[in-house]
Amino acid sequence: xxxxxxxxxxxxxxxxxxxxxxxxxxxxxxxxxxxxxxxxxxxxxxxxxxxxxxxxxxxxxxxxxxxxxxxxxxxxxxxxxxxxxxxxxxxxxxxxxxxxxxxxxxxxxxxxxxxxxxxxxxxxxxxxxxxxxxxxxxxxxxxxxxxxxxxxxxxxxxxxxxxxxxxxxxxxxxxxxxxxxxxxxxxxxxxxxxxxxxxxxxxxxxxxxxxxxxxxxxxxxxxxxxxxxxxxxxxxxxxxxxxxxxxxxxxxxxxxxxxxxxxxxxxxxxxxxxxxxxxxxxxxxxxxxxxxxxxxxxxxxxxxxxxxxxxxxxxxxxxxxxxxxxx
Amino acid sequence: xxxxxxxxxxxxxxxxxxxxxxxxxxxxxxxxxxxxxxxxxxxxxxxxxxxxxxxxxxxxxxxxxxxxxxxxxxxxxxxxxxxxxxxxxxxxxxxxxxxxxxxxxxxxxxxxxxxxxxxxxxxxxxxxxxxxxxxxxxxxxxxxxxxxxxxxxxxxxxxxxxxxxxxxxxxxxxxxxxxxxxxxxxxxxxxxxxxxxxxxxxxxxxxxxxxxxxxxxxxxxxxxxxxxxxxxxxxxxxxxxxxxxxxxxxxxxxxxxxxxxxxxxxxxxxxxxxxxxxxxxxxxxxxxxxxxxxxxxxxxxxxxxxxxxxxxxxxxxxxxxxxxxxx
Amino acid sequence: xxxxxxxxxxxxxxxxxxxxxxxxxxxxxxxxxxxxxxxxxxxxxxxxxxxxxxxxxxxxxxxxxxxxxxxxxxxxxxxxxxxxxxxxxxxxxxxxxxxxxxxxxxxxxxxxxxxxxxxxxxxxxxxxxxxxxxxxxxxxxxxxxxxxxxxxxxxxxxxxxxxxxxxxxxxxxxxxxxxxxxxxxxxxxxxxxxxxxxxxxxxxxxxxxxxxxxxxxxxxxxxxxxxxxxxxxxxxxxxxxxxxxxxxxxxxxxxxxxxxxxxxxxxxxxxxxxxxxxxxxxxxxxxxxxxxxxxxxxxxxxxxxxxxxxxxxxxxxxxxxxxxxxx
Numbered sequence: 001x002x003x004x005x006x007x008x009x010x011x012x013x014x015x016x017x018x019x020x021x022x023x024x025x026x027x028x029x030x031x032x033x034x035x036x037x038x039x040x041x042x043x044x045x046x047x048x049x050x051x052x053x054x055x056x057x058x059x060x061x062x063x064x065x066x067x068x069x070x071x072x073x074x075x076x077x078x079x080x081x082x083x084x085x086x087x088x089x090x091x092x093x094x095x096x097x098x099x100x101x102x103x104x105x106x107x108x109x110x111x112x113x114x115x116x117x118x119x120x121x122x123x124x125x126x127x128x129x130x131x132x133x134x135x136x137x138x139x140x141x142x143x144x145x146x147x148x149x150x151x152x153x154x155x156x157x158x159x160x161x162x163x164x165x166x167x168x169x170x171x172x173x174x175x176x177x178x179x180x181x182x183x184x185x186x187x188x189x190x191x192x193x194x195x196x197x198x199x200x201x202x203x204x205x206x207x208x209x210x211x212x213x214x215x216x217x218x219x220x221x222x223x224x225x226x227x228x229x230x231x232x233x234x235x236x237x238x239x240x241x242x243x244x245x246x247x248x249x250x251x252x253x254x255x256x257x258x259x260x261x262x263x264x265x266x267x268x269x270x271x272x273x274x275x276x277x278x279x280x281x282x283x284x285x286x287x288x289x290x291x292x293x294x295x296x297x298x299x300x301x302x303x304x305x306x307x308x309x310x311x312x313x314x315x316x317x318x319x320x321x322x323x324x325x326x327x
Numbered sequence: 328x329x330x331x332x333x334x335x336x337x338x339x340x341x342x343x344x345x346x347x348x349x350x351x352x353x354x355x356x357x358x359x360x361x362x363x364x365x366x367x368x369x370x371x372x373x374x375x376x377x378x379x380x381x382x383x384x385x386x387x388x389x390x391x392x393x394x395x396x397x398x399x400x401x402x403x404x405x406x407x408x409x410x411x412x413x414x415x416x417x418x419x420x421x422x423x424x425x426x427x428x429x430x431x432x433x434x435x436x437x438x439x440x441x442x443x444x445x446x447x448x449x450x451x452x453x454x455x456x457x458x459x460x461x462x463x464x465x466x467x468x469x470x471x472x473x474x475x476x477x478x479x480x481x482x483x484x485x486x487x488x489x490x491x492x493x494x495x496x497x498x499x500x501x502x503x504x505x506x507x508x509x510x511x512x513x514x515x516x517x518x519x520x521x522x523x524x525x526x527x528x529x530x531x532x533x534x535x536x537x538x539x540x541x542x543x544x545x546x547x548x549x550x551x552x553x554x555x556x557x558x559x560x561x562x563x564x565x566x567x568x569x570x571x572x573x574x575x576x577x578x579x580x581x582x583x584x585x586x587x588x589x590x591x592x593x594x595x596x597x598x599x600x601x602x603x604x605x606x607x608x609x610x611x612x613x614x615x616x617x618x619x620x621x622x623x624x625x626x627x628x629x630x631x632x633x634x635x636x637x638x639x640x641x642x643x644x645x646x647x648x649x650x651x652x653x654x
Numbered sequence: 655x656x657x658x659x660x661x662x663x664x665x666x667x668x669x670x671x672x673x674x675x676x677x678x679x680x681x682x683x684x685x686x687x688x689x690x691x692x693x694x695x696x697x698x699x700x701x702x703x704x705x706x707x708x709x710x711x712x713x714x715x716x717x718x719x720x721x722x723x724x725x726x727x728x729x730x731x732x733x734x735x736x737x738x739x740x741x742x743x744x745x746x747x748x749x750x751x752x753x754x755x756x757x758x759x760x761x762x763x764x765x766x767x768x769x770x771x772x773x774x775x776x777x778x779x780x781x782x783x784x785x786x787x788x789x790x791x792x793x794x795x796x797x798x799x800x801x802x803x804x805x806x807x808x809x810x811x812x813x814x815x816x817x818x819x820x821x822x823x824x825x826x827x828x829x830x831x832x833x834x835x836x837x838x839x840x841x842x843x844x845x846x847x848x849x850x851x852x853x854x855x856x857x858x859x860x861x862x863x864x865x866x867x868x869x870x871x872x873x874x875x876x877x878x879x880x881x882x883x884x885x886x887x888x889x890x891x892x893x894x895x896x897x898x899x900x901x902x903x904x905x906x907x908x909x910x911x912x913x914x915x916x917x918x919x920x921x922x923x924x925x926x927x928x929x930x931x932x933x934x935x936x937x938x939x940x941x942x943x944x945x946x947x948x949x950x951x952x953x954x955x956x957x958x959x960x961x962x963x964x965x966x967x968x969x970x971x972x973x974x975x976x977x978x979x980x981x
Contacts, residue, residue: 005411005443007404014447015400021451022382022395025458027474030383031390038388039479055676056684061692063685068676073669077661084659097473116659120668124675131679142887142904143848143869146751147681149830152693153837176476183480190517190536190844190863192554194470209517209844210537210864210882212554212589215470227846227866228537228555228882228917230589230608233469250469262866262884262919263555265589265608281884281919282938284609293631304947332738332770334731341774342727348778349709349722352785354801357710358717365715366806424800503803510807517844517863519881521797536844537864539881539916542797555864555882557916557935560796577796590882592916592935611936620958 035092035104042180045082048075049165050158053127057151080116087119087174088112094175115172122168129201133160136202140224156205159191166195199223200256207262214251216269223254226262226281234268234286255291362419362431369507372409375402376492377485380454384478407443414446414501415439421502442499449495456528460487463529467551483532486518493522526550527583534589541578543596550581553589553608561595561613582618689746689758696834699736703819704812705729707781711805734770741773741828742766748829769826776822783855787814790856794878810859813845820849853877854910861916868905870923877908880916880935888922888940909945 007014022029030036051059052075055068063071091112092104099105137150137157144150150157162185170178178195186192190209193199197213200221205211207227213219217231233250249269258273260266261281266273273279274291282297289295334341349356357363378386379402382395390398418439419431426432464477464484471477477484489512497505505522513519517536520526524540527548532538534554540546544558560577579593582602587593591610593600600606601618609624616622661668676683684690705713706729709722717725745766746758753759791804791811798804804811816839824832832849840846844863847853851867854875859865861881867873871885887904903923912927914920915935920927927933928945936951943949 005408005440007407010444010447011400011403014403014450015396017448017451018379018399018403018454019396021454025455027458027461028381028384028454028478030381030388030475031395032392033383034389036383036388036475037479039385052672054682054684056687056690057682058693061684061690062688065686068685069669069673072672073665076665076668076672080661081659093475113659117664120664121671123668124671127672127675127682128679131681134681143850145829145833148684148690148747149833151682152691152830153834155837155840175472176479179472179476180480183482186482186536187515188841192534192536196470207846207866209840209846209866210555212534212536226886227884228590228864230554232553232589262886263590263882263917267608281921282609282936289631295631304943304949332735332767334734337771337774338727338730341730341777342723344775344778345706345726345730345781346723348781352782354785354788355708355711355781355805357708357715357802358722359719360710361716363710363715363802364806366712420802502799503806506799506803507807510809513809513863514842519861519863523797537882539861539863555917557881559880559916590917594935609936616958622958 033093033096035089035096037086037090037093037176037180039180041082041086042177043184045079045086046162046165046181046184048079048082049123050161051075052079052123053130053161053165054151057148076120080120083119084112084116086177087115087169090174090176091115115169115174118172119168126164126168129164130161132202133157133164133204136204136222136224137206140204141206155189156191156208156211159185159189159193159208159211160199160203160205161185163193163195163197163199167197167199170195197251210263216249217251218253220254220256220258220275222257224259226260226264228263229260230265230267232265232267234271360420360423362416362423364413364417364420364503364507366507368409368413369504370511372406372413373489373492373508373511375406375409376450377488378402379406379450380457380488380492381478384475403447407447410446411439411443413504414442414496417501417503418442442496442501445499446495453491453495456491457488459529460484460491460531463531463549463551464533467531468533482516483518483535483538486512486516486520486535486538487526487530487532488512490520490522490524490526494524494526497522524578537590543576544578545580547581547583547585547602549584551586553587553591555590556587557592557594559592559594561598687747687750689743689750691740691744691747691830691834693834695736695740696831697838699733699740700816700819700835700838702729702733702736703777704815706733706777707784707815707819708805711802730774734774737773738766738770740831741769741823744829744831745769769823769828772826773822780818780822783818784815786856787811787818787858790858790876790878791860794858795860809843810845810862810865813839813843813847813862813865814853814857814859815839817847817849817851817853821851821853824849851905864917870903871905872907874908874910874912874929876911878913880914880918882917883914884919884921886919886921888925 022031056063060071088108091108095104095108134147134150134157137154138144138147162181166178166181182193182195191205191211193213194215196215197217199219202222203219204224210228211225212230212232214232231252252266252268252271252273254273255275257276260279263281264279264283266285268286271286272288274289274293276291277289277293277295280296283295349358383390387398415435418435422431422435461474461477461484464481465471465474489508493505493508509520509522518532518538520540521542523542524544526546529549530546531551537555538552539557539559541559558579576596579595579598579600581600584603585600587606588608590608591606593612595613598613599615601616601620603618604616604620604622607623610622676685710717714725742762745762749758749762788801788804788811791808792798792801816835820832820835836847836849845859845865847867848869850869851871853873856876857873858878864882865879866884866886868886885906906920906922906925906927908927909929911930914933917935918933918937920939922940925940926942928943928947930945931943931947931949934950937949
């Protein structure tokens with residue numbers, strides 16, 4: 001190939017075309033405003049948080065009882081620095097959007113300071129929750145060899161970990177950052193948990209790919225969920241002006257000690273899955289279920305066409321089998 | 328541990344074994360041919376394109392009206408350089424494969440030049456399309472706080488962005504690269520859109536994990552698709568020699584203003600979803616649906632076994648409820 | 655913003671809080687034990703292995719018949735070094751856990767040496783298997799333009815490649831590492847294959863997102879699987895003490911030349927899908943199917959509500975259509 005690609009005279013025209021396209025539409029640009037969260041820094045924040053939450057599993061290894069305090073003493077300020085900067089930027093951003101102005105309220109800095117400190121205070125509590133989640137995975141998955149494997153390898157555990165951290169920031173009403181965090185985890189794991197969801201103790205997501213847990217979902221304690229499960233919205237309540245009411249509960253409630261198998265879809269803000277219930281795979285539910293139930297569906301007639309061309313229904317057994325889900 | 332692992336005398340034998348395996352089968356090696364696309368460079372190309380398409384969201388922040396032209400003036404040549412090199416390599420590769428020869432047609436260089444310039448020309452147009460897609464996400468998802476959150480965090484938006492860029496290269500008949508790009512997005516987001524698919528304006532994929540959109544799919548304007556939806560092939564038309572006809576339309580057509588809910592599977596090149604229709608979750612369709620329809624299924628009988636051992640059908644309400652999907 | 659965030663006096667308190675949380679619960683920490691696998695190094699090991707298995711596709715390009723032996727001669731020791739170190743650490747870790755002691759058996763080093771050499775010996779054999787898998791993808795997907803596209807871009811191929819490598823380590827009874835490897839692939843591709851599963855020749859996973867293949871699954875030769883397919887456990891056999899029996903076969907057997915379409919769920923250790931069968935999309939199976947069958951389900955009645963308010967069943971054709979799956 002002779003030499004390199006030379007844009008030549010086209011460059012000016014191309015640049016003008018792109019810049020004109022920036023000016024034409026503000027929806028897909030962020031120019032002229034200093035304060036905006038950074039995807040990259042938030043990704044780094046998550047990795048430092050995972051290192052703090054699971055010492056020895058992520059990041060630095062070779063920790064001992066002698067050096068761990070120094071390690072933590074180095075890690076916390078790093079976390080605090082990034083978190084504070086991102087929180088500050090998102091507060092300023094949100095403040096300016098809300099007020100429609102070019103400047104932000106000077107109280108943003110004090111608020112960022114306060115929120116960051118509160119977030120740091122909550123980290124030991126989040127760790128305690130996550131230990132129970134890890135235990136739930138060990139108890140609930142025969143393939144798990146122990147806590148170490150769960151923390152080291154399970155994508156569901158990674159998703160729940162990031163969710164619990166993001167949820168604290170959501171509760172502290174930090175804009176944007178919680179969602180960026182859970183979508184980072186979504187990219188990593190295929191598990192999509194909105195940071196606004198409320199999740200109880202000892203929560204286990206097995207396999208995980210395709211799980212969707214909506215913003216106003218309530219999940220109790222000791223709940224187990226398999227791949228492809230959707231806890232979603234059925235319809236979107238609207239106000240008199242036709243605008244969707246965002247605060248309305250749109251997603252289901254799952255009570256304690258419920259297990260939901262693969263690909264089940266449960267929809268609706270008024271849908272309650274009663275405690276100690278089991279929801280079978282591929283079940284589609286839009287109304288509530290009482291406690292202590294096992295919900296399966298009579299699989300549709302299966303047609304089995306053999307090579308001799310004869311079509312016959314699958315033997316009677318299939319139609320009446322209720323899969324024996326163990327709790 | 329005493330010292331490091333020493334392969335010792337085994338190394339020669341191991342190397343010979345691997346090299347012999349390379350020579351034995353050409354299907355999994357690329358040796359002796361200079362021209363081949365690079366996954367790594369294509370990944371970098373995507374990241375630079377995202378930086379250009381969404382200034383301030385990806386890559387460099389702190390852009391202002393004063394410096395943005397310089398930023399773009401720096402970014403476009405970088406994009407052009409990588410794109411041209413990869414396009415050139417893929418043209419040479421394809422040319423050599425087609426002609427079964429060891430050399431490629433010298434016209435590849437001129438063609439690479441022309442295709443790269445045309446691709447760059449199309450970028451403002453792609454940006455315009457993506458602004459409408461972002462708007463569709465804001466309008467279609469109650470959990471979306473605004474355009475910024477969509478661009479910053481939504482994996483469905485990321486997948487559609489990469490698809491639209493790859494689709495231009497596909498239309499320009501660039502080999503391999505479009506597919507490598509959409510599979511990069513597939514890895515990132517769980518959304519699998521073949522670059523050959525045709526997608527109209529204001530397209531929104533919510534949640535996204537598990538969505539599959541096949542090569543010959545046609546999608547109209549203002550279409551919304553949820554997680555786990557497959558727009559796939561039903562059967563593969565074959566020619567007289569038993570070879571699959573690749574150009575045949577194998578995937579469905581989805582007309583304007585259609586919404587398709589989670590886990591629906593729609594198959595077949597002749598299947599048309601009429602405009603203004605709603606396809607409910609978990610629906611399985613292999614034939615067309617007229618416009619202005621709401622398609623749901625009467626969920627199979629649910630069996631609820633209570634702890635008292637009594638099996639009973641779910642209350643009548645469930646069987647006749649047609650979930651009230653809002654459009 | 656005035657200066658940077660200053661933790662100040664809070665730091666000591668925050669560090670103490672976190673360290674106390676480490677000491678309170680051993681389930682989510684790894685401190686004071688030198689031997690533990692590293693996620694990061696295992697990720698690097700996978701990338702080097704892919705570079706070795708698919709020369710010219712991953713990592714270094716520009717390989718020729720002249721330099722390839724040197725390239726391999728450089729790559730194998732790098733692979734060996736990382737593999738040996740990780741294998742050694744996981745053996746020590748497992749040994750100490752099993753014996754409940756603070757030290758490991760000195761035989762770990764010799765065993766790590768032996769297992770690493772055996773793993774390296776098996777690499778040409780794994781390459782041969784993967785060539786057949788690549789071919790299966792080309793033969794089974796009309797959208798595939800050739801082997802190069804499959805290796806370069808198909809996430810299902812990436813997942814199967816990592817699975818086959820991890821499976822060898824699993825067969826060699828190396829703890830932890832095989833699962834960390836397949837979960838890396840799960841993160842990359844959305845495909846979850848337990849390294850303990852047994853998979854025959856010419857295996858093709860198309861699209862892939864959401865596929866789950868359990869630990870005790872047996873898959874024959876020439877099997878094709880689409881996105882969202884689960885080969886899972888139905889119930890977990892327990893021993894007299896109520897503990898789940900891990901060695902019991904919990905996952906299905908899929909015989910030769912079976913095709914399983916999107917979102918099918920097949921459960922149970924005694925479930926056998928007979929050879930030459932086709933399992934249709936969204937089928938839910940918990941019992942065996944004889945050879946040479948096509949299993950579909952009569953889709954549940956579809957209700958189509960038109961805008962004129964009239965509810966009608968989908969035309970008779972839909973209810974009796976058995977999708978014409980081609981083998």
